[in-house]
Amino acid sequence: MDADFLVVGSGIAGLTCALRCASGGSVLLVTKDRLPESSSQYAQGGIASVWSPDDSFESHIADTLGAGAGLCHRDVVETVVREGPARVRDLIELGVRFDGHEDREGWAYDLGQEGGHSQRRILHALDATGHEIIRALSEVVRATPQIRILENHLAIDLLLDRASEPPICWGAYVLDRATSQVHRMCARATFLCAGGAGKVYLYTSNPDVATGDGIAMAYRAGAAIANMEFIQFHPTCLYHPQAKSFLLTEALRGEGALLLRPDGGRFMSRYDPRAELAPRDIVARAIDNEMKVHGWESVYLDISHRDADWVRARFPTVYERCLRFGFDLTKEPVPVVPAAHYCCGGVVSDLDGRTTLPRLYACGENACTGLHGANRLASNSLLEALVFAYRASAHARAFVARDRAAPPTIRAWDPGAATDSDEAVVVTQNWDEIRRFMWNYVGIVRSDRRLARARQRIAALQEEIRQYYWHVLLTSDLAELRNIATVADCIIACAQHRRESRGLHYTIDHPEPDPRWRVDTVVRRGASGAPVPESARGAEG
Numbered sequence: 001m002d003a004d005f006l007v008v009g010s011g012i013a014g015l016t017c018a019l020r021c022a023s024g025g026s027v028l029l030v031t032k033d034r035l036p037e038s039s040s041q042y043a044q045g046g047i048a049s050v051w052s053p054d055d056s057f058e059s060h061i062a063d064t065l066g067a068g069a070g071l072c073h074r075d076v077v078e079t080v081v082r083e084g085p086a087r088v089r090d091l092i093e094l095g096v097r098f099d100g101h102e103d104r105e106g107w108a109y110d111l112g113q114e115g116g117h118s119q120r121r122i123l124h125a126l127d128a129t130g131h132e133i134i135r136a137l138s139e140v141v142r143a144t145p146q147i148r149i150l151e152n153h154l155a156i157d158l159l160l161d162r163a164s165e166p167p168i169c170w171g172a173y174v175l176d177r178a179t180s181q182v183h184r185m186c187a188r189a190t191f192l193c194a195g196g197a198g199k200v201y202l203y204t205s206n207p208d209v210a211t212g213d214g215i216a217m218a219y220r221a222g223a224a225i226a227n228m229e230f231i232q233f234h235p236t237c238l239y240h241p242q243a244k245s246f247l248l249t250e251a252l253r254g255e256g257a258l259l260l261r262p263d264g265g266r267f268m269s270r271y272d273p274r275a276e277l278a279p280r281d282i283v284a285r286a287i288d289n290e291m292k293v294h295g296w297e298s299v300y301l302d303i304s305h306r307d308a309d310w311v312r313a314r315f316p317t318v319y320e321r322c323l324r325f326g327f328d329l330t331k332e333p334v335p336v337v338p339a340a341h342y343c344c345g346g347v348v349s350d351l352d353g354r355t356t357l358p359r360l361y362a363c364g365e366n367a368c369t370g371l372h373g374a375n376r377l378a379s380n381s382l383l384e385a386l387v388f389a390y391r392a393s394a395h396a397r398a399f400v401a402r403d404r405a406a407p408p409t410i411r412a413w414d415p416g417a418a419t420d421s422d423e424a425v426v427v428t429q430n431w432d433e434i435r436r437f438m439w440n441y442v443g444i445v446r447s448d449r450r451l452a453r454a455r456q457r458i459a460a461l462q463e464e465i466r467q468y469y470w471h472v473l474l475t476s477d478l479a480e481l482r483n484i485a486t487v488a489d490c491i492i493a494c495a496q497h498r499r500e501s502r503g504l505h506y507t508i509d510h511p512e513p514d515p516r517w518r519v520d521t522v523v524r525r526g527a528s529g530a531p532v533p534e535s536a537r538g539a540e541g
């Protein structure tokens with residue numbers, strides 16, 4: 001056994017799991033880049049939690065259920081919302097410094113408001129909340145002797161005891177990117193905390209590490225995967241060739257920023273009475289429609305009517321970054337486009353973070369817990385990751401304390417007859433192709449025909465990647481390509497299965513919600529390797 005607990009990923013979910021498991025045994029934390037590199041560290045807006053006396057659990061629950069369009073699991077929503085304040089307090093105790101000020105009653109946290117929230121309840125650290133959370137968590141994790149950190153190590157596949165049904169997870173095969181060696185890492189409990197899958201799409205707010213590895217590994221192992229059709233597109237990423245989809249936080253619209261057409265006119269009130277404060281799927285679809293109908297390359301976001309010093313003080317990161325690309329947020333509207341932002345679906349997990357495979361937990365964005373349903377409410381994802389990392393670690397600690405089983409003999413990684421690739425262009429070609437057709441055919445607005453085209457493309461590409469994969473020596477690029485193809489396959493299968501429009505899934509062929517589809521879409525790997533939909537878990541929201 002290499003460790004009692006193996007944690008894959010070092011965002012807010014992975015760092016929290018590592019820290020919480022450390023009191024129950026040895027922890028191995030593998031992460032494919034440097035420790036801080038994750039979506040978590042780029043989170044700008046903040047973390048939602050009931051904090052003010054004017055707010056209530058009922059209100060946060062109602063807002064979450066409202067956004068989720070009938071697919072949230074009420075028990076999960078209640079748990080996350082009610083346990084939220086305690087988990088945020090944990091963060092503060094670990095050294096996270098959220099913004100606040102002294103008032104007559106002592107220290108008061110500044111609470112932001114974002115689209116879909118009916119109250120101010122977003123704790124933030126200026127506009128770089130994720131950076132502050134990851135700074136504090138990383139410091140504590142690095143100082144914890146029971147945790148061994150392996151950076152630049154990419155988990156490839158799960159170690160499975162296939163003699164059992166369902167297979168039992170005993171850890172993972174992990175590629176050391178520096179030496180290109182694949183190691184077998186065996187553990188009593190394994191946590192998938194590998195984050196989202198934005199890189200499946202051409203335009204994304206996500207960092208390069210977001211290639212859906214956790215979802216793809218669990219899928220290949222036979223775990224249930226759900227709700228992959230619900231991809232959230234962030235409405236406002238900076239439109240600039242060098243900006244690599246830099247995100248302009250929703251808090252800007254919360255603080256009064258307006259969306260404008262190139263001629264300076266507003267358009268949001270034609271789509272929703274809440275105008276700029278409508279939930280982000282409505283805003284993203286409105287922008288997509290304006291751009292497509294008029295052939296515009298972008299629309300504009302304008303906060304220049306607010307006091308310049310206040311804007312610079314409240315949004316320093318966004319201000320600096322825009323300035324670097326030649327736009328002064330305090331003086332002019334900034335060009336924006338939508339981009340893939342958050343994956344509501346993932347590995348099916350229960351209230352203790354348990355997946356459908358024994359000894360395997362999933363937390364954070366790669367899990368599908370039932371919190372978000374068909375649409376995520378802004379700033380609920382950091383909260384979800386925290387609450388579930390806490391609960392899953394508690395469950396795994398108790399389990400490991402009782403566990404006496406010996407792991408089976410699991411074979412070492414076998415590179416077979418693989419040789420060095422002399423055709424790395426295969427990876428680049430397939431990578432670009434998948435991301436482009438996913439953007440065009442499986443993006444913000446879908447149709448039966450577009451999805452059928454995407455299905456044809458992915459089937460051919462999957463076959464090509466499968467053949468190539470086993471004939472060349474493994475690299476991280478190849479492993480990631482295989483993963484984005486697998487995740488794309490799952491997204492297409494779920495989107496084709498759901499013959500209605502609900503939440504983030506919008507198709508022109510079935511434009512209305514249908515009560516018969518008020519269920520999760522669950523898929524598993526079929527005999528051919530392609531995802532097969534199965535009957536669903538019921539939603540209660």
Ligand SMILES: Cc1cc2nc3c(=O)[nH]c(=O)nc-3n(C[C@H](O)[C@H](O)[C@H](O)COP(=O)(O)OP(=O)(O)OC[C@H]3O[C@@H](n4cnc5c(N)ncnc54)[C@H](O)[C@@H]3O)c2cc1C
Nearest residue numbers: 009010011013032038039040045046155195364365379382
């Ligand atoms: C720009 C941006 C802004 C956002 N703003 C907010 C916000 O204000 N509020 C909010 O609630 N949410 C926000 N979100 C969403 C939120 O940040 C994420 O959902 C959340 O941080 C996910 O945390 P995680 O720990 O699950 O994954 P991540 O933070 O993405 O961490 C995943 C980790 O897994 C590692 N990894 C991946 N694959 C492998 C592998 N095969 N082997 C080893 N390691 C691997 C990665 O390197 C990384 O360390 C934002 C997201 C983005 C991209």
